[in-house]
């Protein structure tokens with residue numbers, strides 16, 4: 410088990426991210442038109458990646474995460490001639506300096522950490538690249554201590570939130586993308602279409618309302634899961650540094666699954682840690698719809 414994980418600057422990475430690569434990230438040459446897709450694992454990265462790639466009508470390449478692989482990774486990215494959409498689970502401090510200097514566009518997606526923890530627990534159980542965890546209770550301890558891959562959820566979120574006013578960073582929330590509401594025109598309308606519009610404006614892409622509706626339809630959980638099962642999308646192309654099996658990604662895709670896992674006591678303890686760690690956070694409230 411020890412060989413699945415190594416620590417770099419105090420954060421756990423799988424051996425799929427080599428220490429040499431992590432060490433040389435700062436030498437990476439960013440391009441001004443690179444777009445970064447940033448997340449803590451299990452926050453809806455693949456969902457967002459699906460939306461973003463469908464938005465472009467020019468050739469773009471959705472790469473594997475920048476921190477995945479060995480030294481050849483940087484060269485591989487250098488050689489891409491098309492525009493690059495680059496996913497990453499790195500916290501802000503570890504992000505290659507060039508992306509910051511060049512003010513590349515970055516989209517950060519986050520999710521209620523209770524649901525993120527539950528999603529990650531199932532991922533740990535199914536994913537051969539991650540250590541075994543025996544019980545949900547044991548996993549929750551690790552999660553709250555930040556002793557899981559990619560480090561503490563809280564540190565990750567806070568490192569990015571510090572940059573919430575940077576013009577080149579767009580913050581999105583899983584729950585927001587999932588939200589449905591009633592209006593007078595349609596019986597049920599999806600908030601996702603508003604967010605897709607927002608993303609298109611942020612990325613400077615012009616797109617019709619009809620195409621937006623189409624993207625929303627194709628990006629539903631059931632459609633994306635079906636596509637993956639039919640291998641319509643490359644089954645080995647994940648935007649998560651922790652697996653190469655896309656089938657592990659589409660588990661349930663709901664808001665509030667934590668209620669099926671947390672005991673009342675665990676919930677209280679989580680809320681305590683959350684309010685302590687997030688006491689200076691201005692964005693915490695967007696993560697707590699279901700709290």
Ligand code: A3P
Nearest residue numbers: 451452453454455456528629630659660661662
């Ligand atoms: P669950 O495990 O709660 O089902 P990531 O892509 O960052 O690894 O996140 C994976 C989570 O996003 C999983 O959560 C997965 O089901 C959910 N997800 C993936 N595609 C989705 C979609 N189209 N709509 C809603 N949720 C989706």
